[in-house]
Amino acid sequence: MFQPDLFSLEDCARPVKAGEPTRPLDLPAILERLTIVCERPRYSFMVLNLIAQASAQTGSAGPYIREGDRRIPVRDWLCDALVPVAQRDPRRLAIADKVRQDLEAKCALPVDPVAANRIVDAQVRKRVRQSGRTNVSRAVSELVRAGFVRRHYQGYRVDHQNRGAQRQAVYTITEEARRALHAGR
Known part of the structure; x- marks a missing residue:
């Protein structure tokens, strides 16, 4: 299996059919395209908005956010x-219950309930972040396929289209998507 967003944007963007009117991209058009391309269009829209917010000054979000x-x-x-x-x-509540049970079984929870809740919350955040990274990557791949975001990896020595070798993701929102998201502001 290959990751289509690593190839040219023309291969990944939604093709415009012959005779289909091309209108300027606006918010309803973004939502429409997301419902066609994405498994979870609402989640992808939230990710797109956050990327647009993080990239407001430079056009790119990453590899680090201050x-x-x-x-x-x-x-x-x-x-x-x-x-x-x-x-x-x-599911998040179930994770919290499971973490608490695991820590209780190992006798790793303090007697103080406030301190115990802090430890459980920290473990839940860690697990949620691990699964969330996968969800975010999947949503960004869908945004790349929709033609709203470009992704590359930046880090040790050279920028590259492929991840690995201590490289971190950089997401660049397309100018067309940026204009559509900020049109009403």
Whole structure:
């Protein structure tokens, strides 16, 4: 299996059919294209908005996002930004229960309930971030396929289209998508 967004954008973007009217991209057109291309269009739209917010000054988000005095990899920043959406998700609650049971079985929880909750929350955040990175990558691949984002990897020695070798993702929102998202502002 290959990752289509690593090849040319023309191969990945939604093709315009012959005779189909080409209209300027606006918010309803973005939503329409996302529903055609994406498995989870609402999630992909949230990721697109966050990438647009993070790339507001330079046009590119990553490889790190500055948050206060910390530098966070862009995928981790996106995961952290999307965590509140899943606060009441039954799967997240099940993860918290499982983490608590595992820690209790190892006698690794302190007696103080506040300290115990802090430890459980930290473990849940760690697990949610691991699965969230995968979800974000999948959503970005769909955004690349839709023609709204370009992705490359930047890091040790040389920028490259492929990940690995200590490279971090960089997401660049297309000018057309940027104009459509900021049209009403």
